[in-house]
Amino acid sequence: MAYAKGILFTTVIPIALSLTFCLILYYIYKIRLKDIRCDYDKKTKQLEDSCNKKIQKIISDYNLKLTALNKREEIIKSLIKSGTPFKYVAEMAADLLTYLYEKDENYLRYKPHPAISSAEKLRQLRESFKEKMSIYKEYEYKLLYIIKLFPEINEYLNNDYELLKISEYISYSDFQDNRDKSKDFLSDAEWNTLTIQQRNQLALNRYIQKRKKSNWAIGRDYEMSCAHSLREKGFNVEMNGIEKKYGDLGRDLIATKFDNSIFGDYDTKGKIFIIQCKCWNKDLPIPESVLMQLYGTTIAYKIENKSIISDGVEIIPILMIPSFTRLSEMAKNFAKMLQIKILVQDFVEFPRIKCNINNGHKIYHLPFDQQYDNAQIKNKGEFYAYSVEEAESKGFRRAMKHSFN
Structure with missing residues (x-):
């Protein structure tokens, strides 16, 4: 009996107490784990809801911005298409x-x-x-x-005196014809203090030095440079491109060594060169269409003038280009097949002033004057001058209707 009691107190009861304690701990941790799971699920849901809201906001913002961009694009398209x-x-x-x-x-x-x-x-x-x-x-x-x-308009907007003087012109064409464009290249102080010869020369110098020129002005200068180079070599040169502009049929220069006009009768053998001048950017190669046009206009020239050109006269198409201008590979092949000569001619300085005799009046034109392109230098006593002093020393005066006040 005593032994049994000993076992009870030494073994059974401690085991029972340990099991009870373990069970209590188990239930406590089970409840705590459940709370942790609930808390986890709750926070997970909160995070998911927050994330979904942010995603929805991003989508909404995106759609709003996309709508705004589409609307802006429609406005820009409307502006481009709009007549007003x-x-x-x-x-x-x-x-x-x-x-x-x-x-x-x-x-x-x-x-x-x-x-x-x-x-x-x-x-x-x-x-x-x-x-x-x-x-x-x-x-x-x-x-x-x-x-x-037309940035030169600023000169009038910033000068009330000059702006008021515009009222003296009866029309825009009258303004264009009579306005002294040399003033575009001079300050008010220079205009008021220099002599007429000095300011005309200074305006010419600044025009020549001007970096930004229109494509027409660049092309015209290159044609005139090529023509000057040919004249120095003894050729008679007709400035067909400048004089006829878009009606030149692709013939910028017509050069010959005959003494008389190329449209006169020839009784000797000689050569006429139908020349196109192309001063193109080095990044833009000349296509074969240019060679085709040059060949075609040469044939047309032969047909137009077959009755007045002797059989012994050879008509040769030439393309003149500066060293930085290049031809496409196809254009090179066309030039070879069509027997078009390619002459590399870099820009050379040339006299810019046209000294023209009109109805007995000796007048000279600067490159920015209204009638500069229309003035032809063909008759006896006419020439190209390098300077205003050279032109005026031979009795030529600038052709303008306006006063030099």
Whole structure:
């Protein structure tokens, strides 16, 4: 009996207590684990909800921006297609500038205690201002566009005296014909202090040094440079391209060593060169179409003048290009097949002043003068001068209707 009690107290009871304690701990940790799981699930759901909201916001922002971009693209397309883009943009600018008035108007109209009368007055003021602002902006944009195309206009906008003098001209063509364009290259101080000869020469120098020239001016200068080089070699040269412009049929220069006009009768053998001058950017190769045109216009020239050109006269097509201009591979093949000569001629300085005799009057033209391209140097006593002093020393005066005040 005593032994049994000993076992009970030494073994059974401690084991039972240990098991009970373990069971209690098990249930405690089970409950805690359940709480942890619930907390995890709750936080996971919160994170998922937050993430979904952020994703939805990103998608919404994206759609809003995409819509705005599409709307902006439609506006730009409308502007491009619009026959009145300046008016269209001016109306948008006026809308933007009157937006705050519209906002205040809506506040007065829809606040808890509306001020309808004040809102209506503000609406009328806004619409009147918007209309006037739209007209103002339209003219402002048109003026800025014109100034961008013709920057010399700034000289008149910034000088009230010169602007008022425009009223002396009866029309725009009269303004173009009679306005002294040498003034575009001179300051007011230079214009007022230099002699007429000095300012004409200075204007010419600055025109020659001018870096930004139109493609027409670059092409014209290169043609004149090539013509000068040929004259130095004894050729008679007709400036067909400059004189006839787009009606030159691709014949920029017609060069010959005959003494008489190339359209006269020839009783000796000789050569006529039909020349096209191309001063193209080195990154833009000359295509075969240029060679085809040159060949075609040479054939046309032969047909047009077959009755007045002797059988012994050889007509040769030539393409003159500077060393930095290149031909495409196909163009090279065409030149070879069509027997077109390629002459590399770099730009050389040449006399720019045309000294022309018109109805007995000796007049000279500077490159920026109105009739410069139309003036032809063919008759006896006419020549090209390097300087204003050279032209005036031989009795030539600049042909202009305006005064040099």
